[in-house]
Amino acid sequence: MFTQVRSADRRVAPVEGQNHKSVMKAVYVVLEPQYQNALTQAATALNASGGDLGIELSGYLIEELRDDDNYAGFCADVAEADVFIASLIFIEDLAQKVVEAVAPHRDRLKAAVIFPSMPEVMRLNKLGSFSMAQLGQSKSAIAGFMKKRKEAGGAGFQDAMLKLLNTLPTVLKYLPVEKAQDARSFMLSFQYWLGGTPDNLRNFLLMLADKYVFPAAAGEDRPAMEVAEPQVFPDLG
Numbered sequence: 656m657f658t659q660v661r662s663a664d665r666r667v668a669p670v671e672g673q674n675h676k677s678v679m680k681a682v683y684v685v686l687e688p689q690y691q692n693a694l695t696q697a698a699t700a701l702n703a704s705g706g707d708l709g710i711e712l713s714g715y716l717i718e719e720l721r722d723d724d725n726y727a728g729f730c731a732d733v734a735e736a737d738v739f740i741a742s743l744i745f746i747e748d749l750a751q752k753v754v755e756a757v758a759p760h761r762d763r764l765k766a767a768v769i770f771p772s773m774p775e776v777m778r779l780n781k782l783g784s785f786s787m788a789q790l791g792q793s794k795s796a797i798a799g800f801m802k803k804r805k806e807a808g809g810a811g812f813q814d815a816m817l818k819l820l821n822t823l824p825t826v827l828k829y830l831p832v833e834k835a836q837d838a839r840s841f842m843l844s845f846q847y848w849l850g851g852t853p854d855n856l857r858n859f860l861l862m863l864a865d866k867y868v869f870p871a872a873a874g875e876d877r878p879a880m881e882v883a884e885p886q887v888f889p890d891l892g
Contacts, residue, residue: 675709686743707878744772785837
């Protein structure tokens with residue numbers, strides 16, 4: 656059972672000899688073990704690369720939050736995190752637990768990136784000026800996606816996510832420059848995430864660090880980072 660697994664077994668942190676200039680603390684909760692494995696590989700590779708940026712990564716599968724000890728650990732990790740990431744949180748009682756743990760820290764977090772989940776979880780999104788706080792209160796491509804999500808499964812669900820992603824560039828040109836840049840960051844995050852490879856997710860973490868945790872305004876004290884564009888795989892549909 657998921658609840659018999661302790662997330663401490665999947666924590667990633669710089670080890671002795673990895674002298675990073677700065678360390679970003681990130682916490683994630685996901686539905687799928689393959690993302691957990693890929694994120695672990697991404698953070699481990701980033702720490703081993705010898706670069707300025709190190710990652711402390713704590714991860715949970717959503718069902719693990721039913722266990723009281725796991726949930727307490729999740730809450731403690733979120734309270735110390737710079738970045739929160741979530742995906743496919745559609746189980747109502749667990750979605751509420753995620754919101755209760757993260758919402759009090761949303762304003763303090765440098766970034767919160769939530770991929771398709773229940774609206775109350777999606778409202779936690781925060782990338783600079785980008786927010787989904789109004790999600791569910793008006794018609795939007797994302798709200799429409801949420802409504803149809805239960806009808807899609809397997810490859811159909813992935814196709815639905817790709818269609819949503821493809822609508823975002825049309826929206827960006829109507830936004831002020833700053834908001835458009837942050838919305839583009841969310842779009843890029845989605846592309847990294849859909850790619851799902853350790854390399855895509857490593858660059859996803861680097862992008863969040865570069866733009867939101869240690870932004871250019873931090874000056875010379877910020878770590879040097881090179882962020883590659885997402886590797887996008889062709890739509891086989």
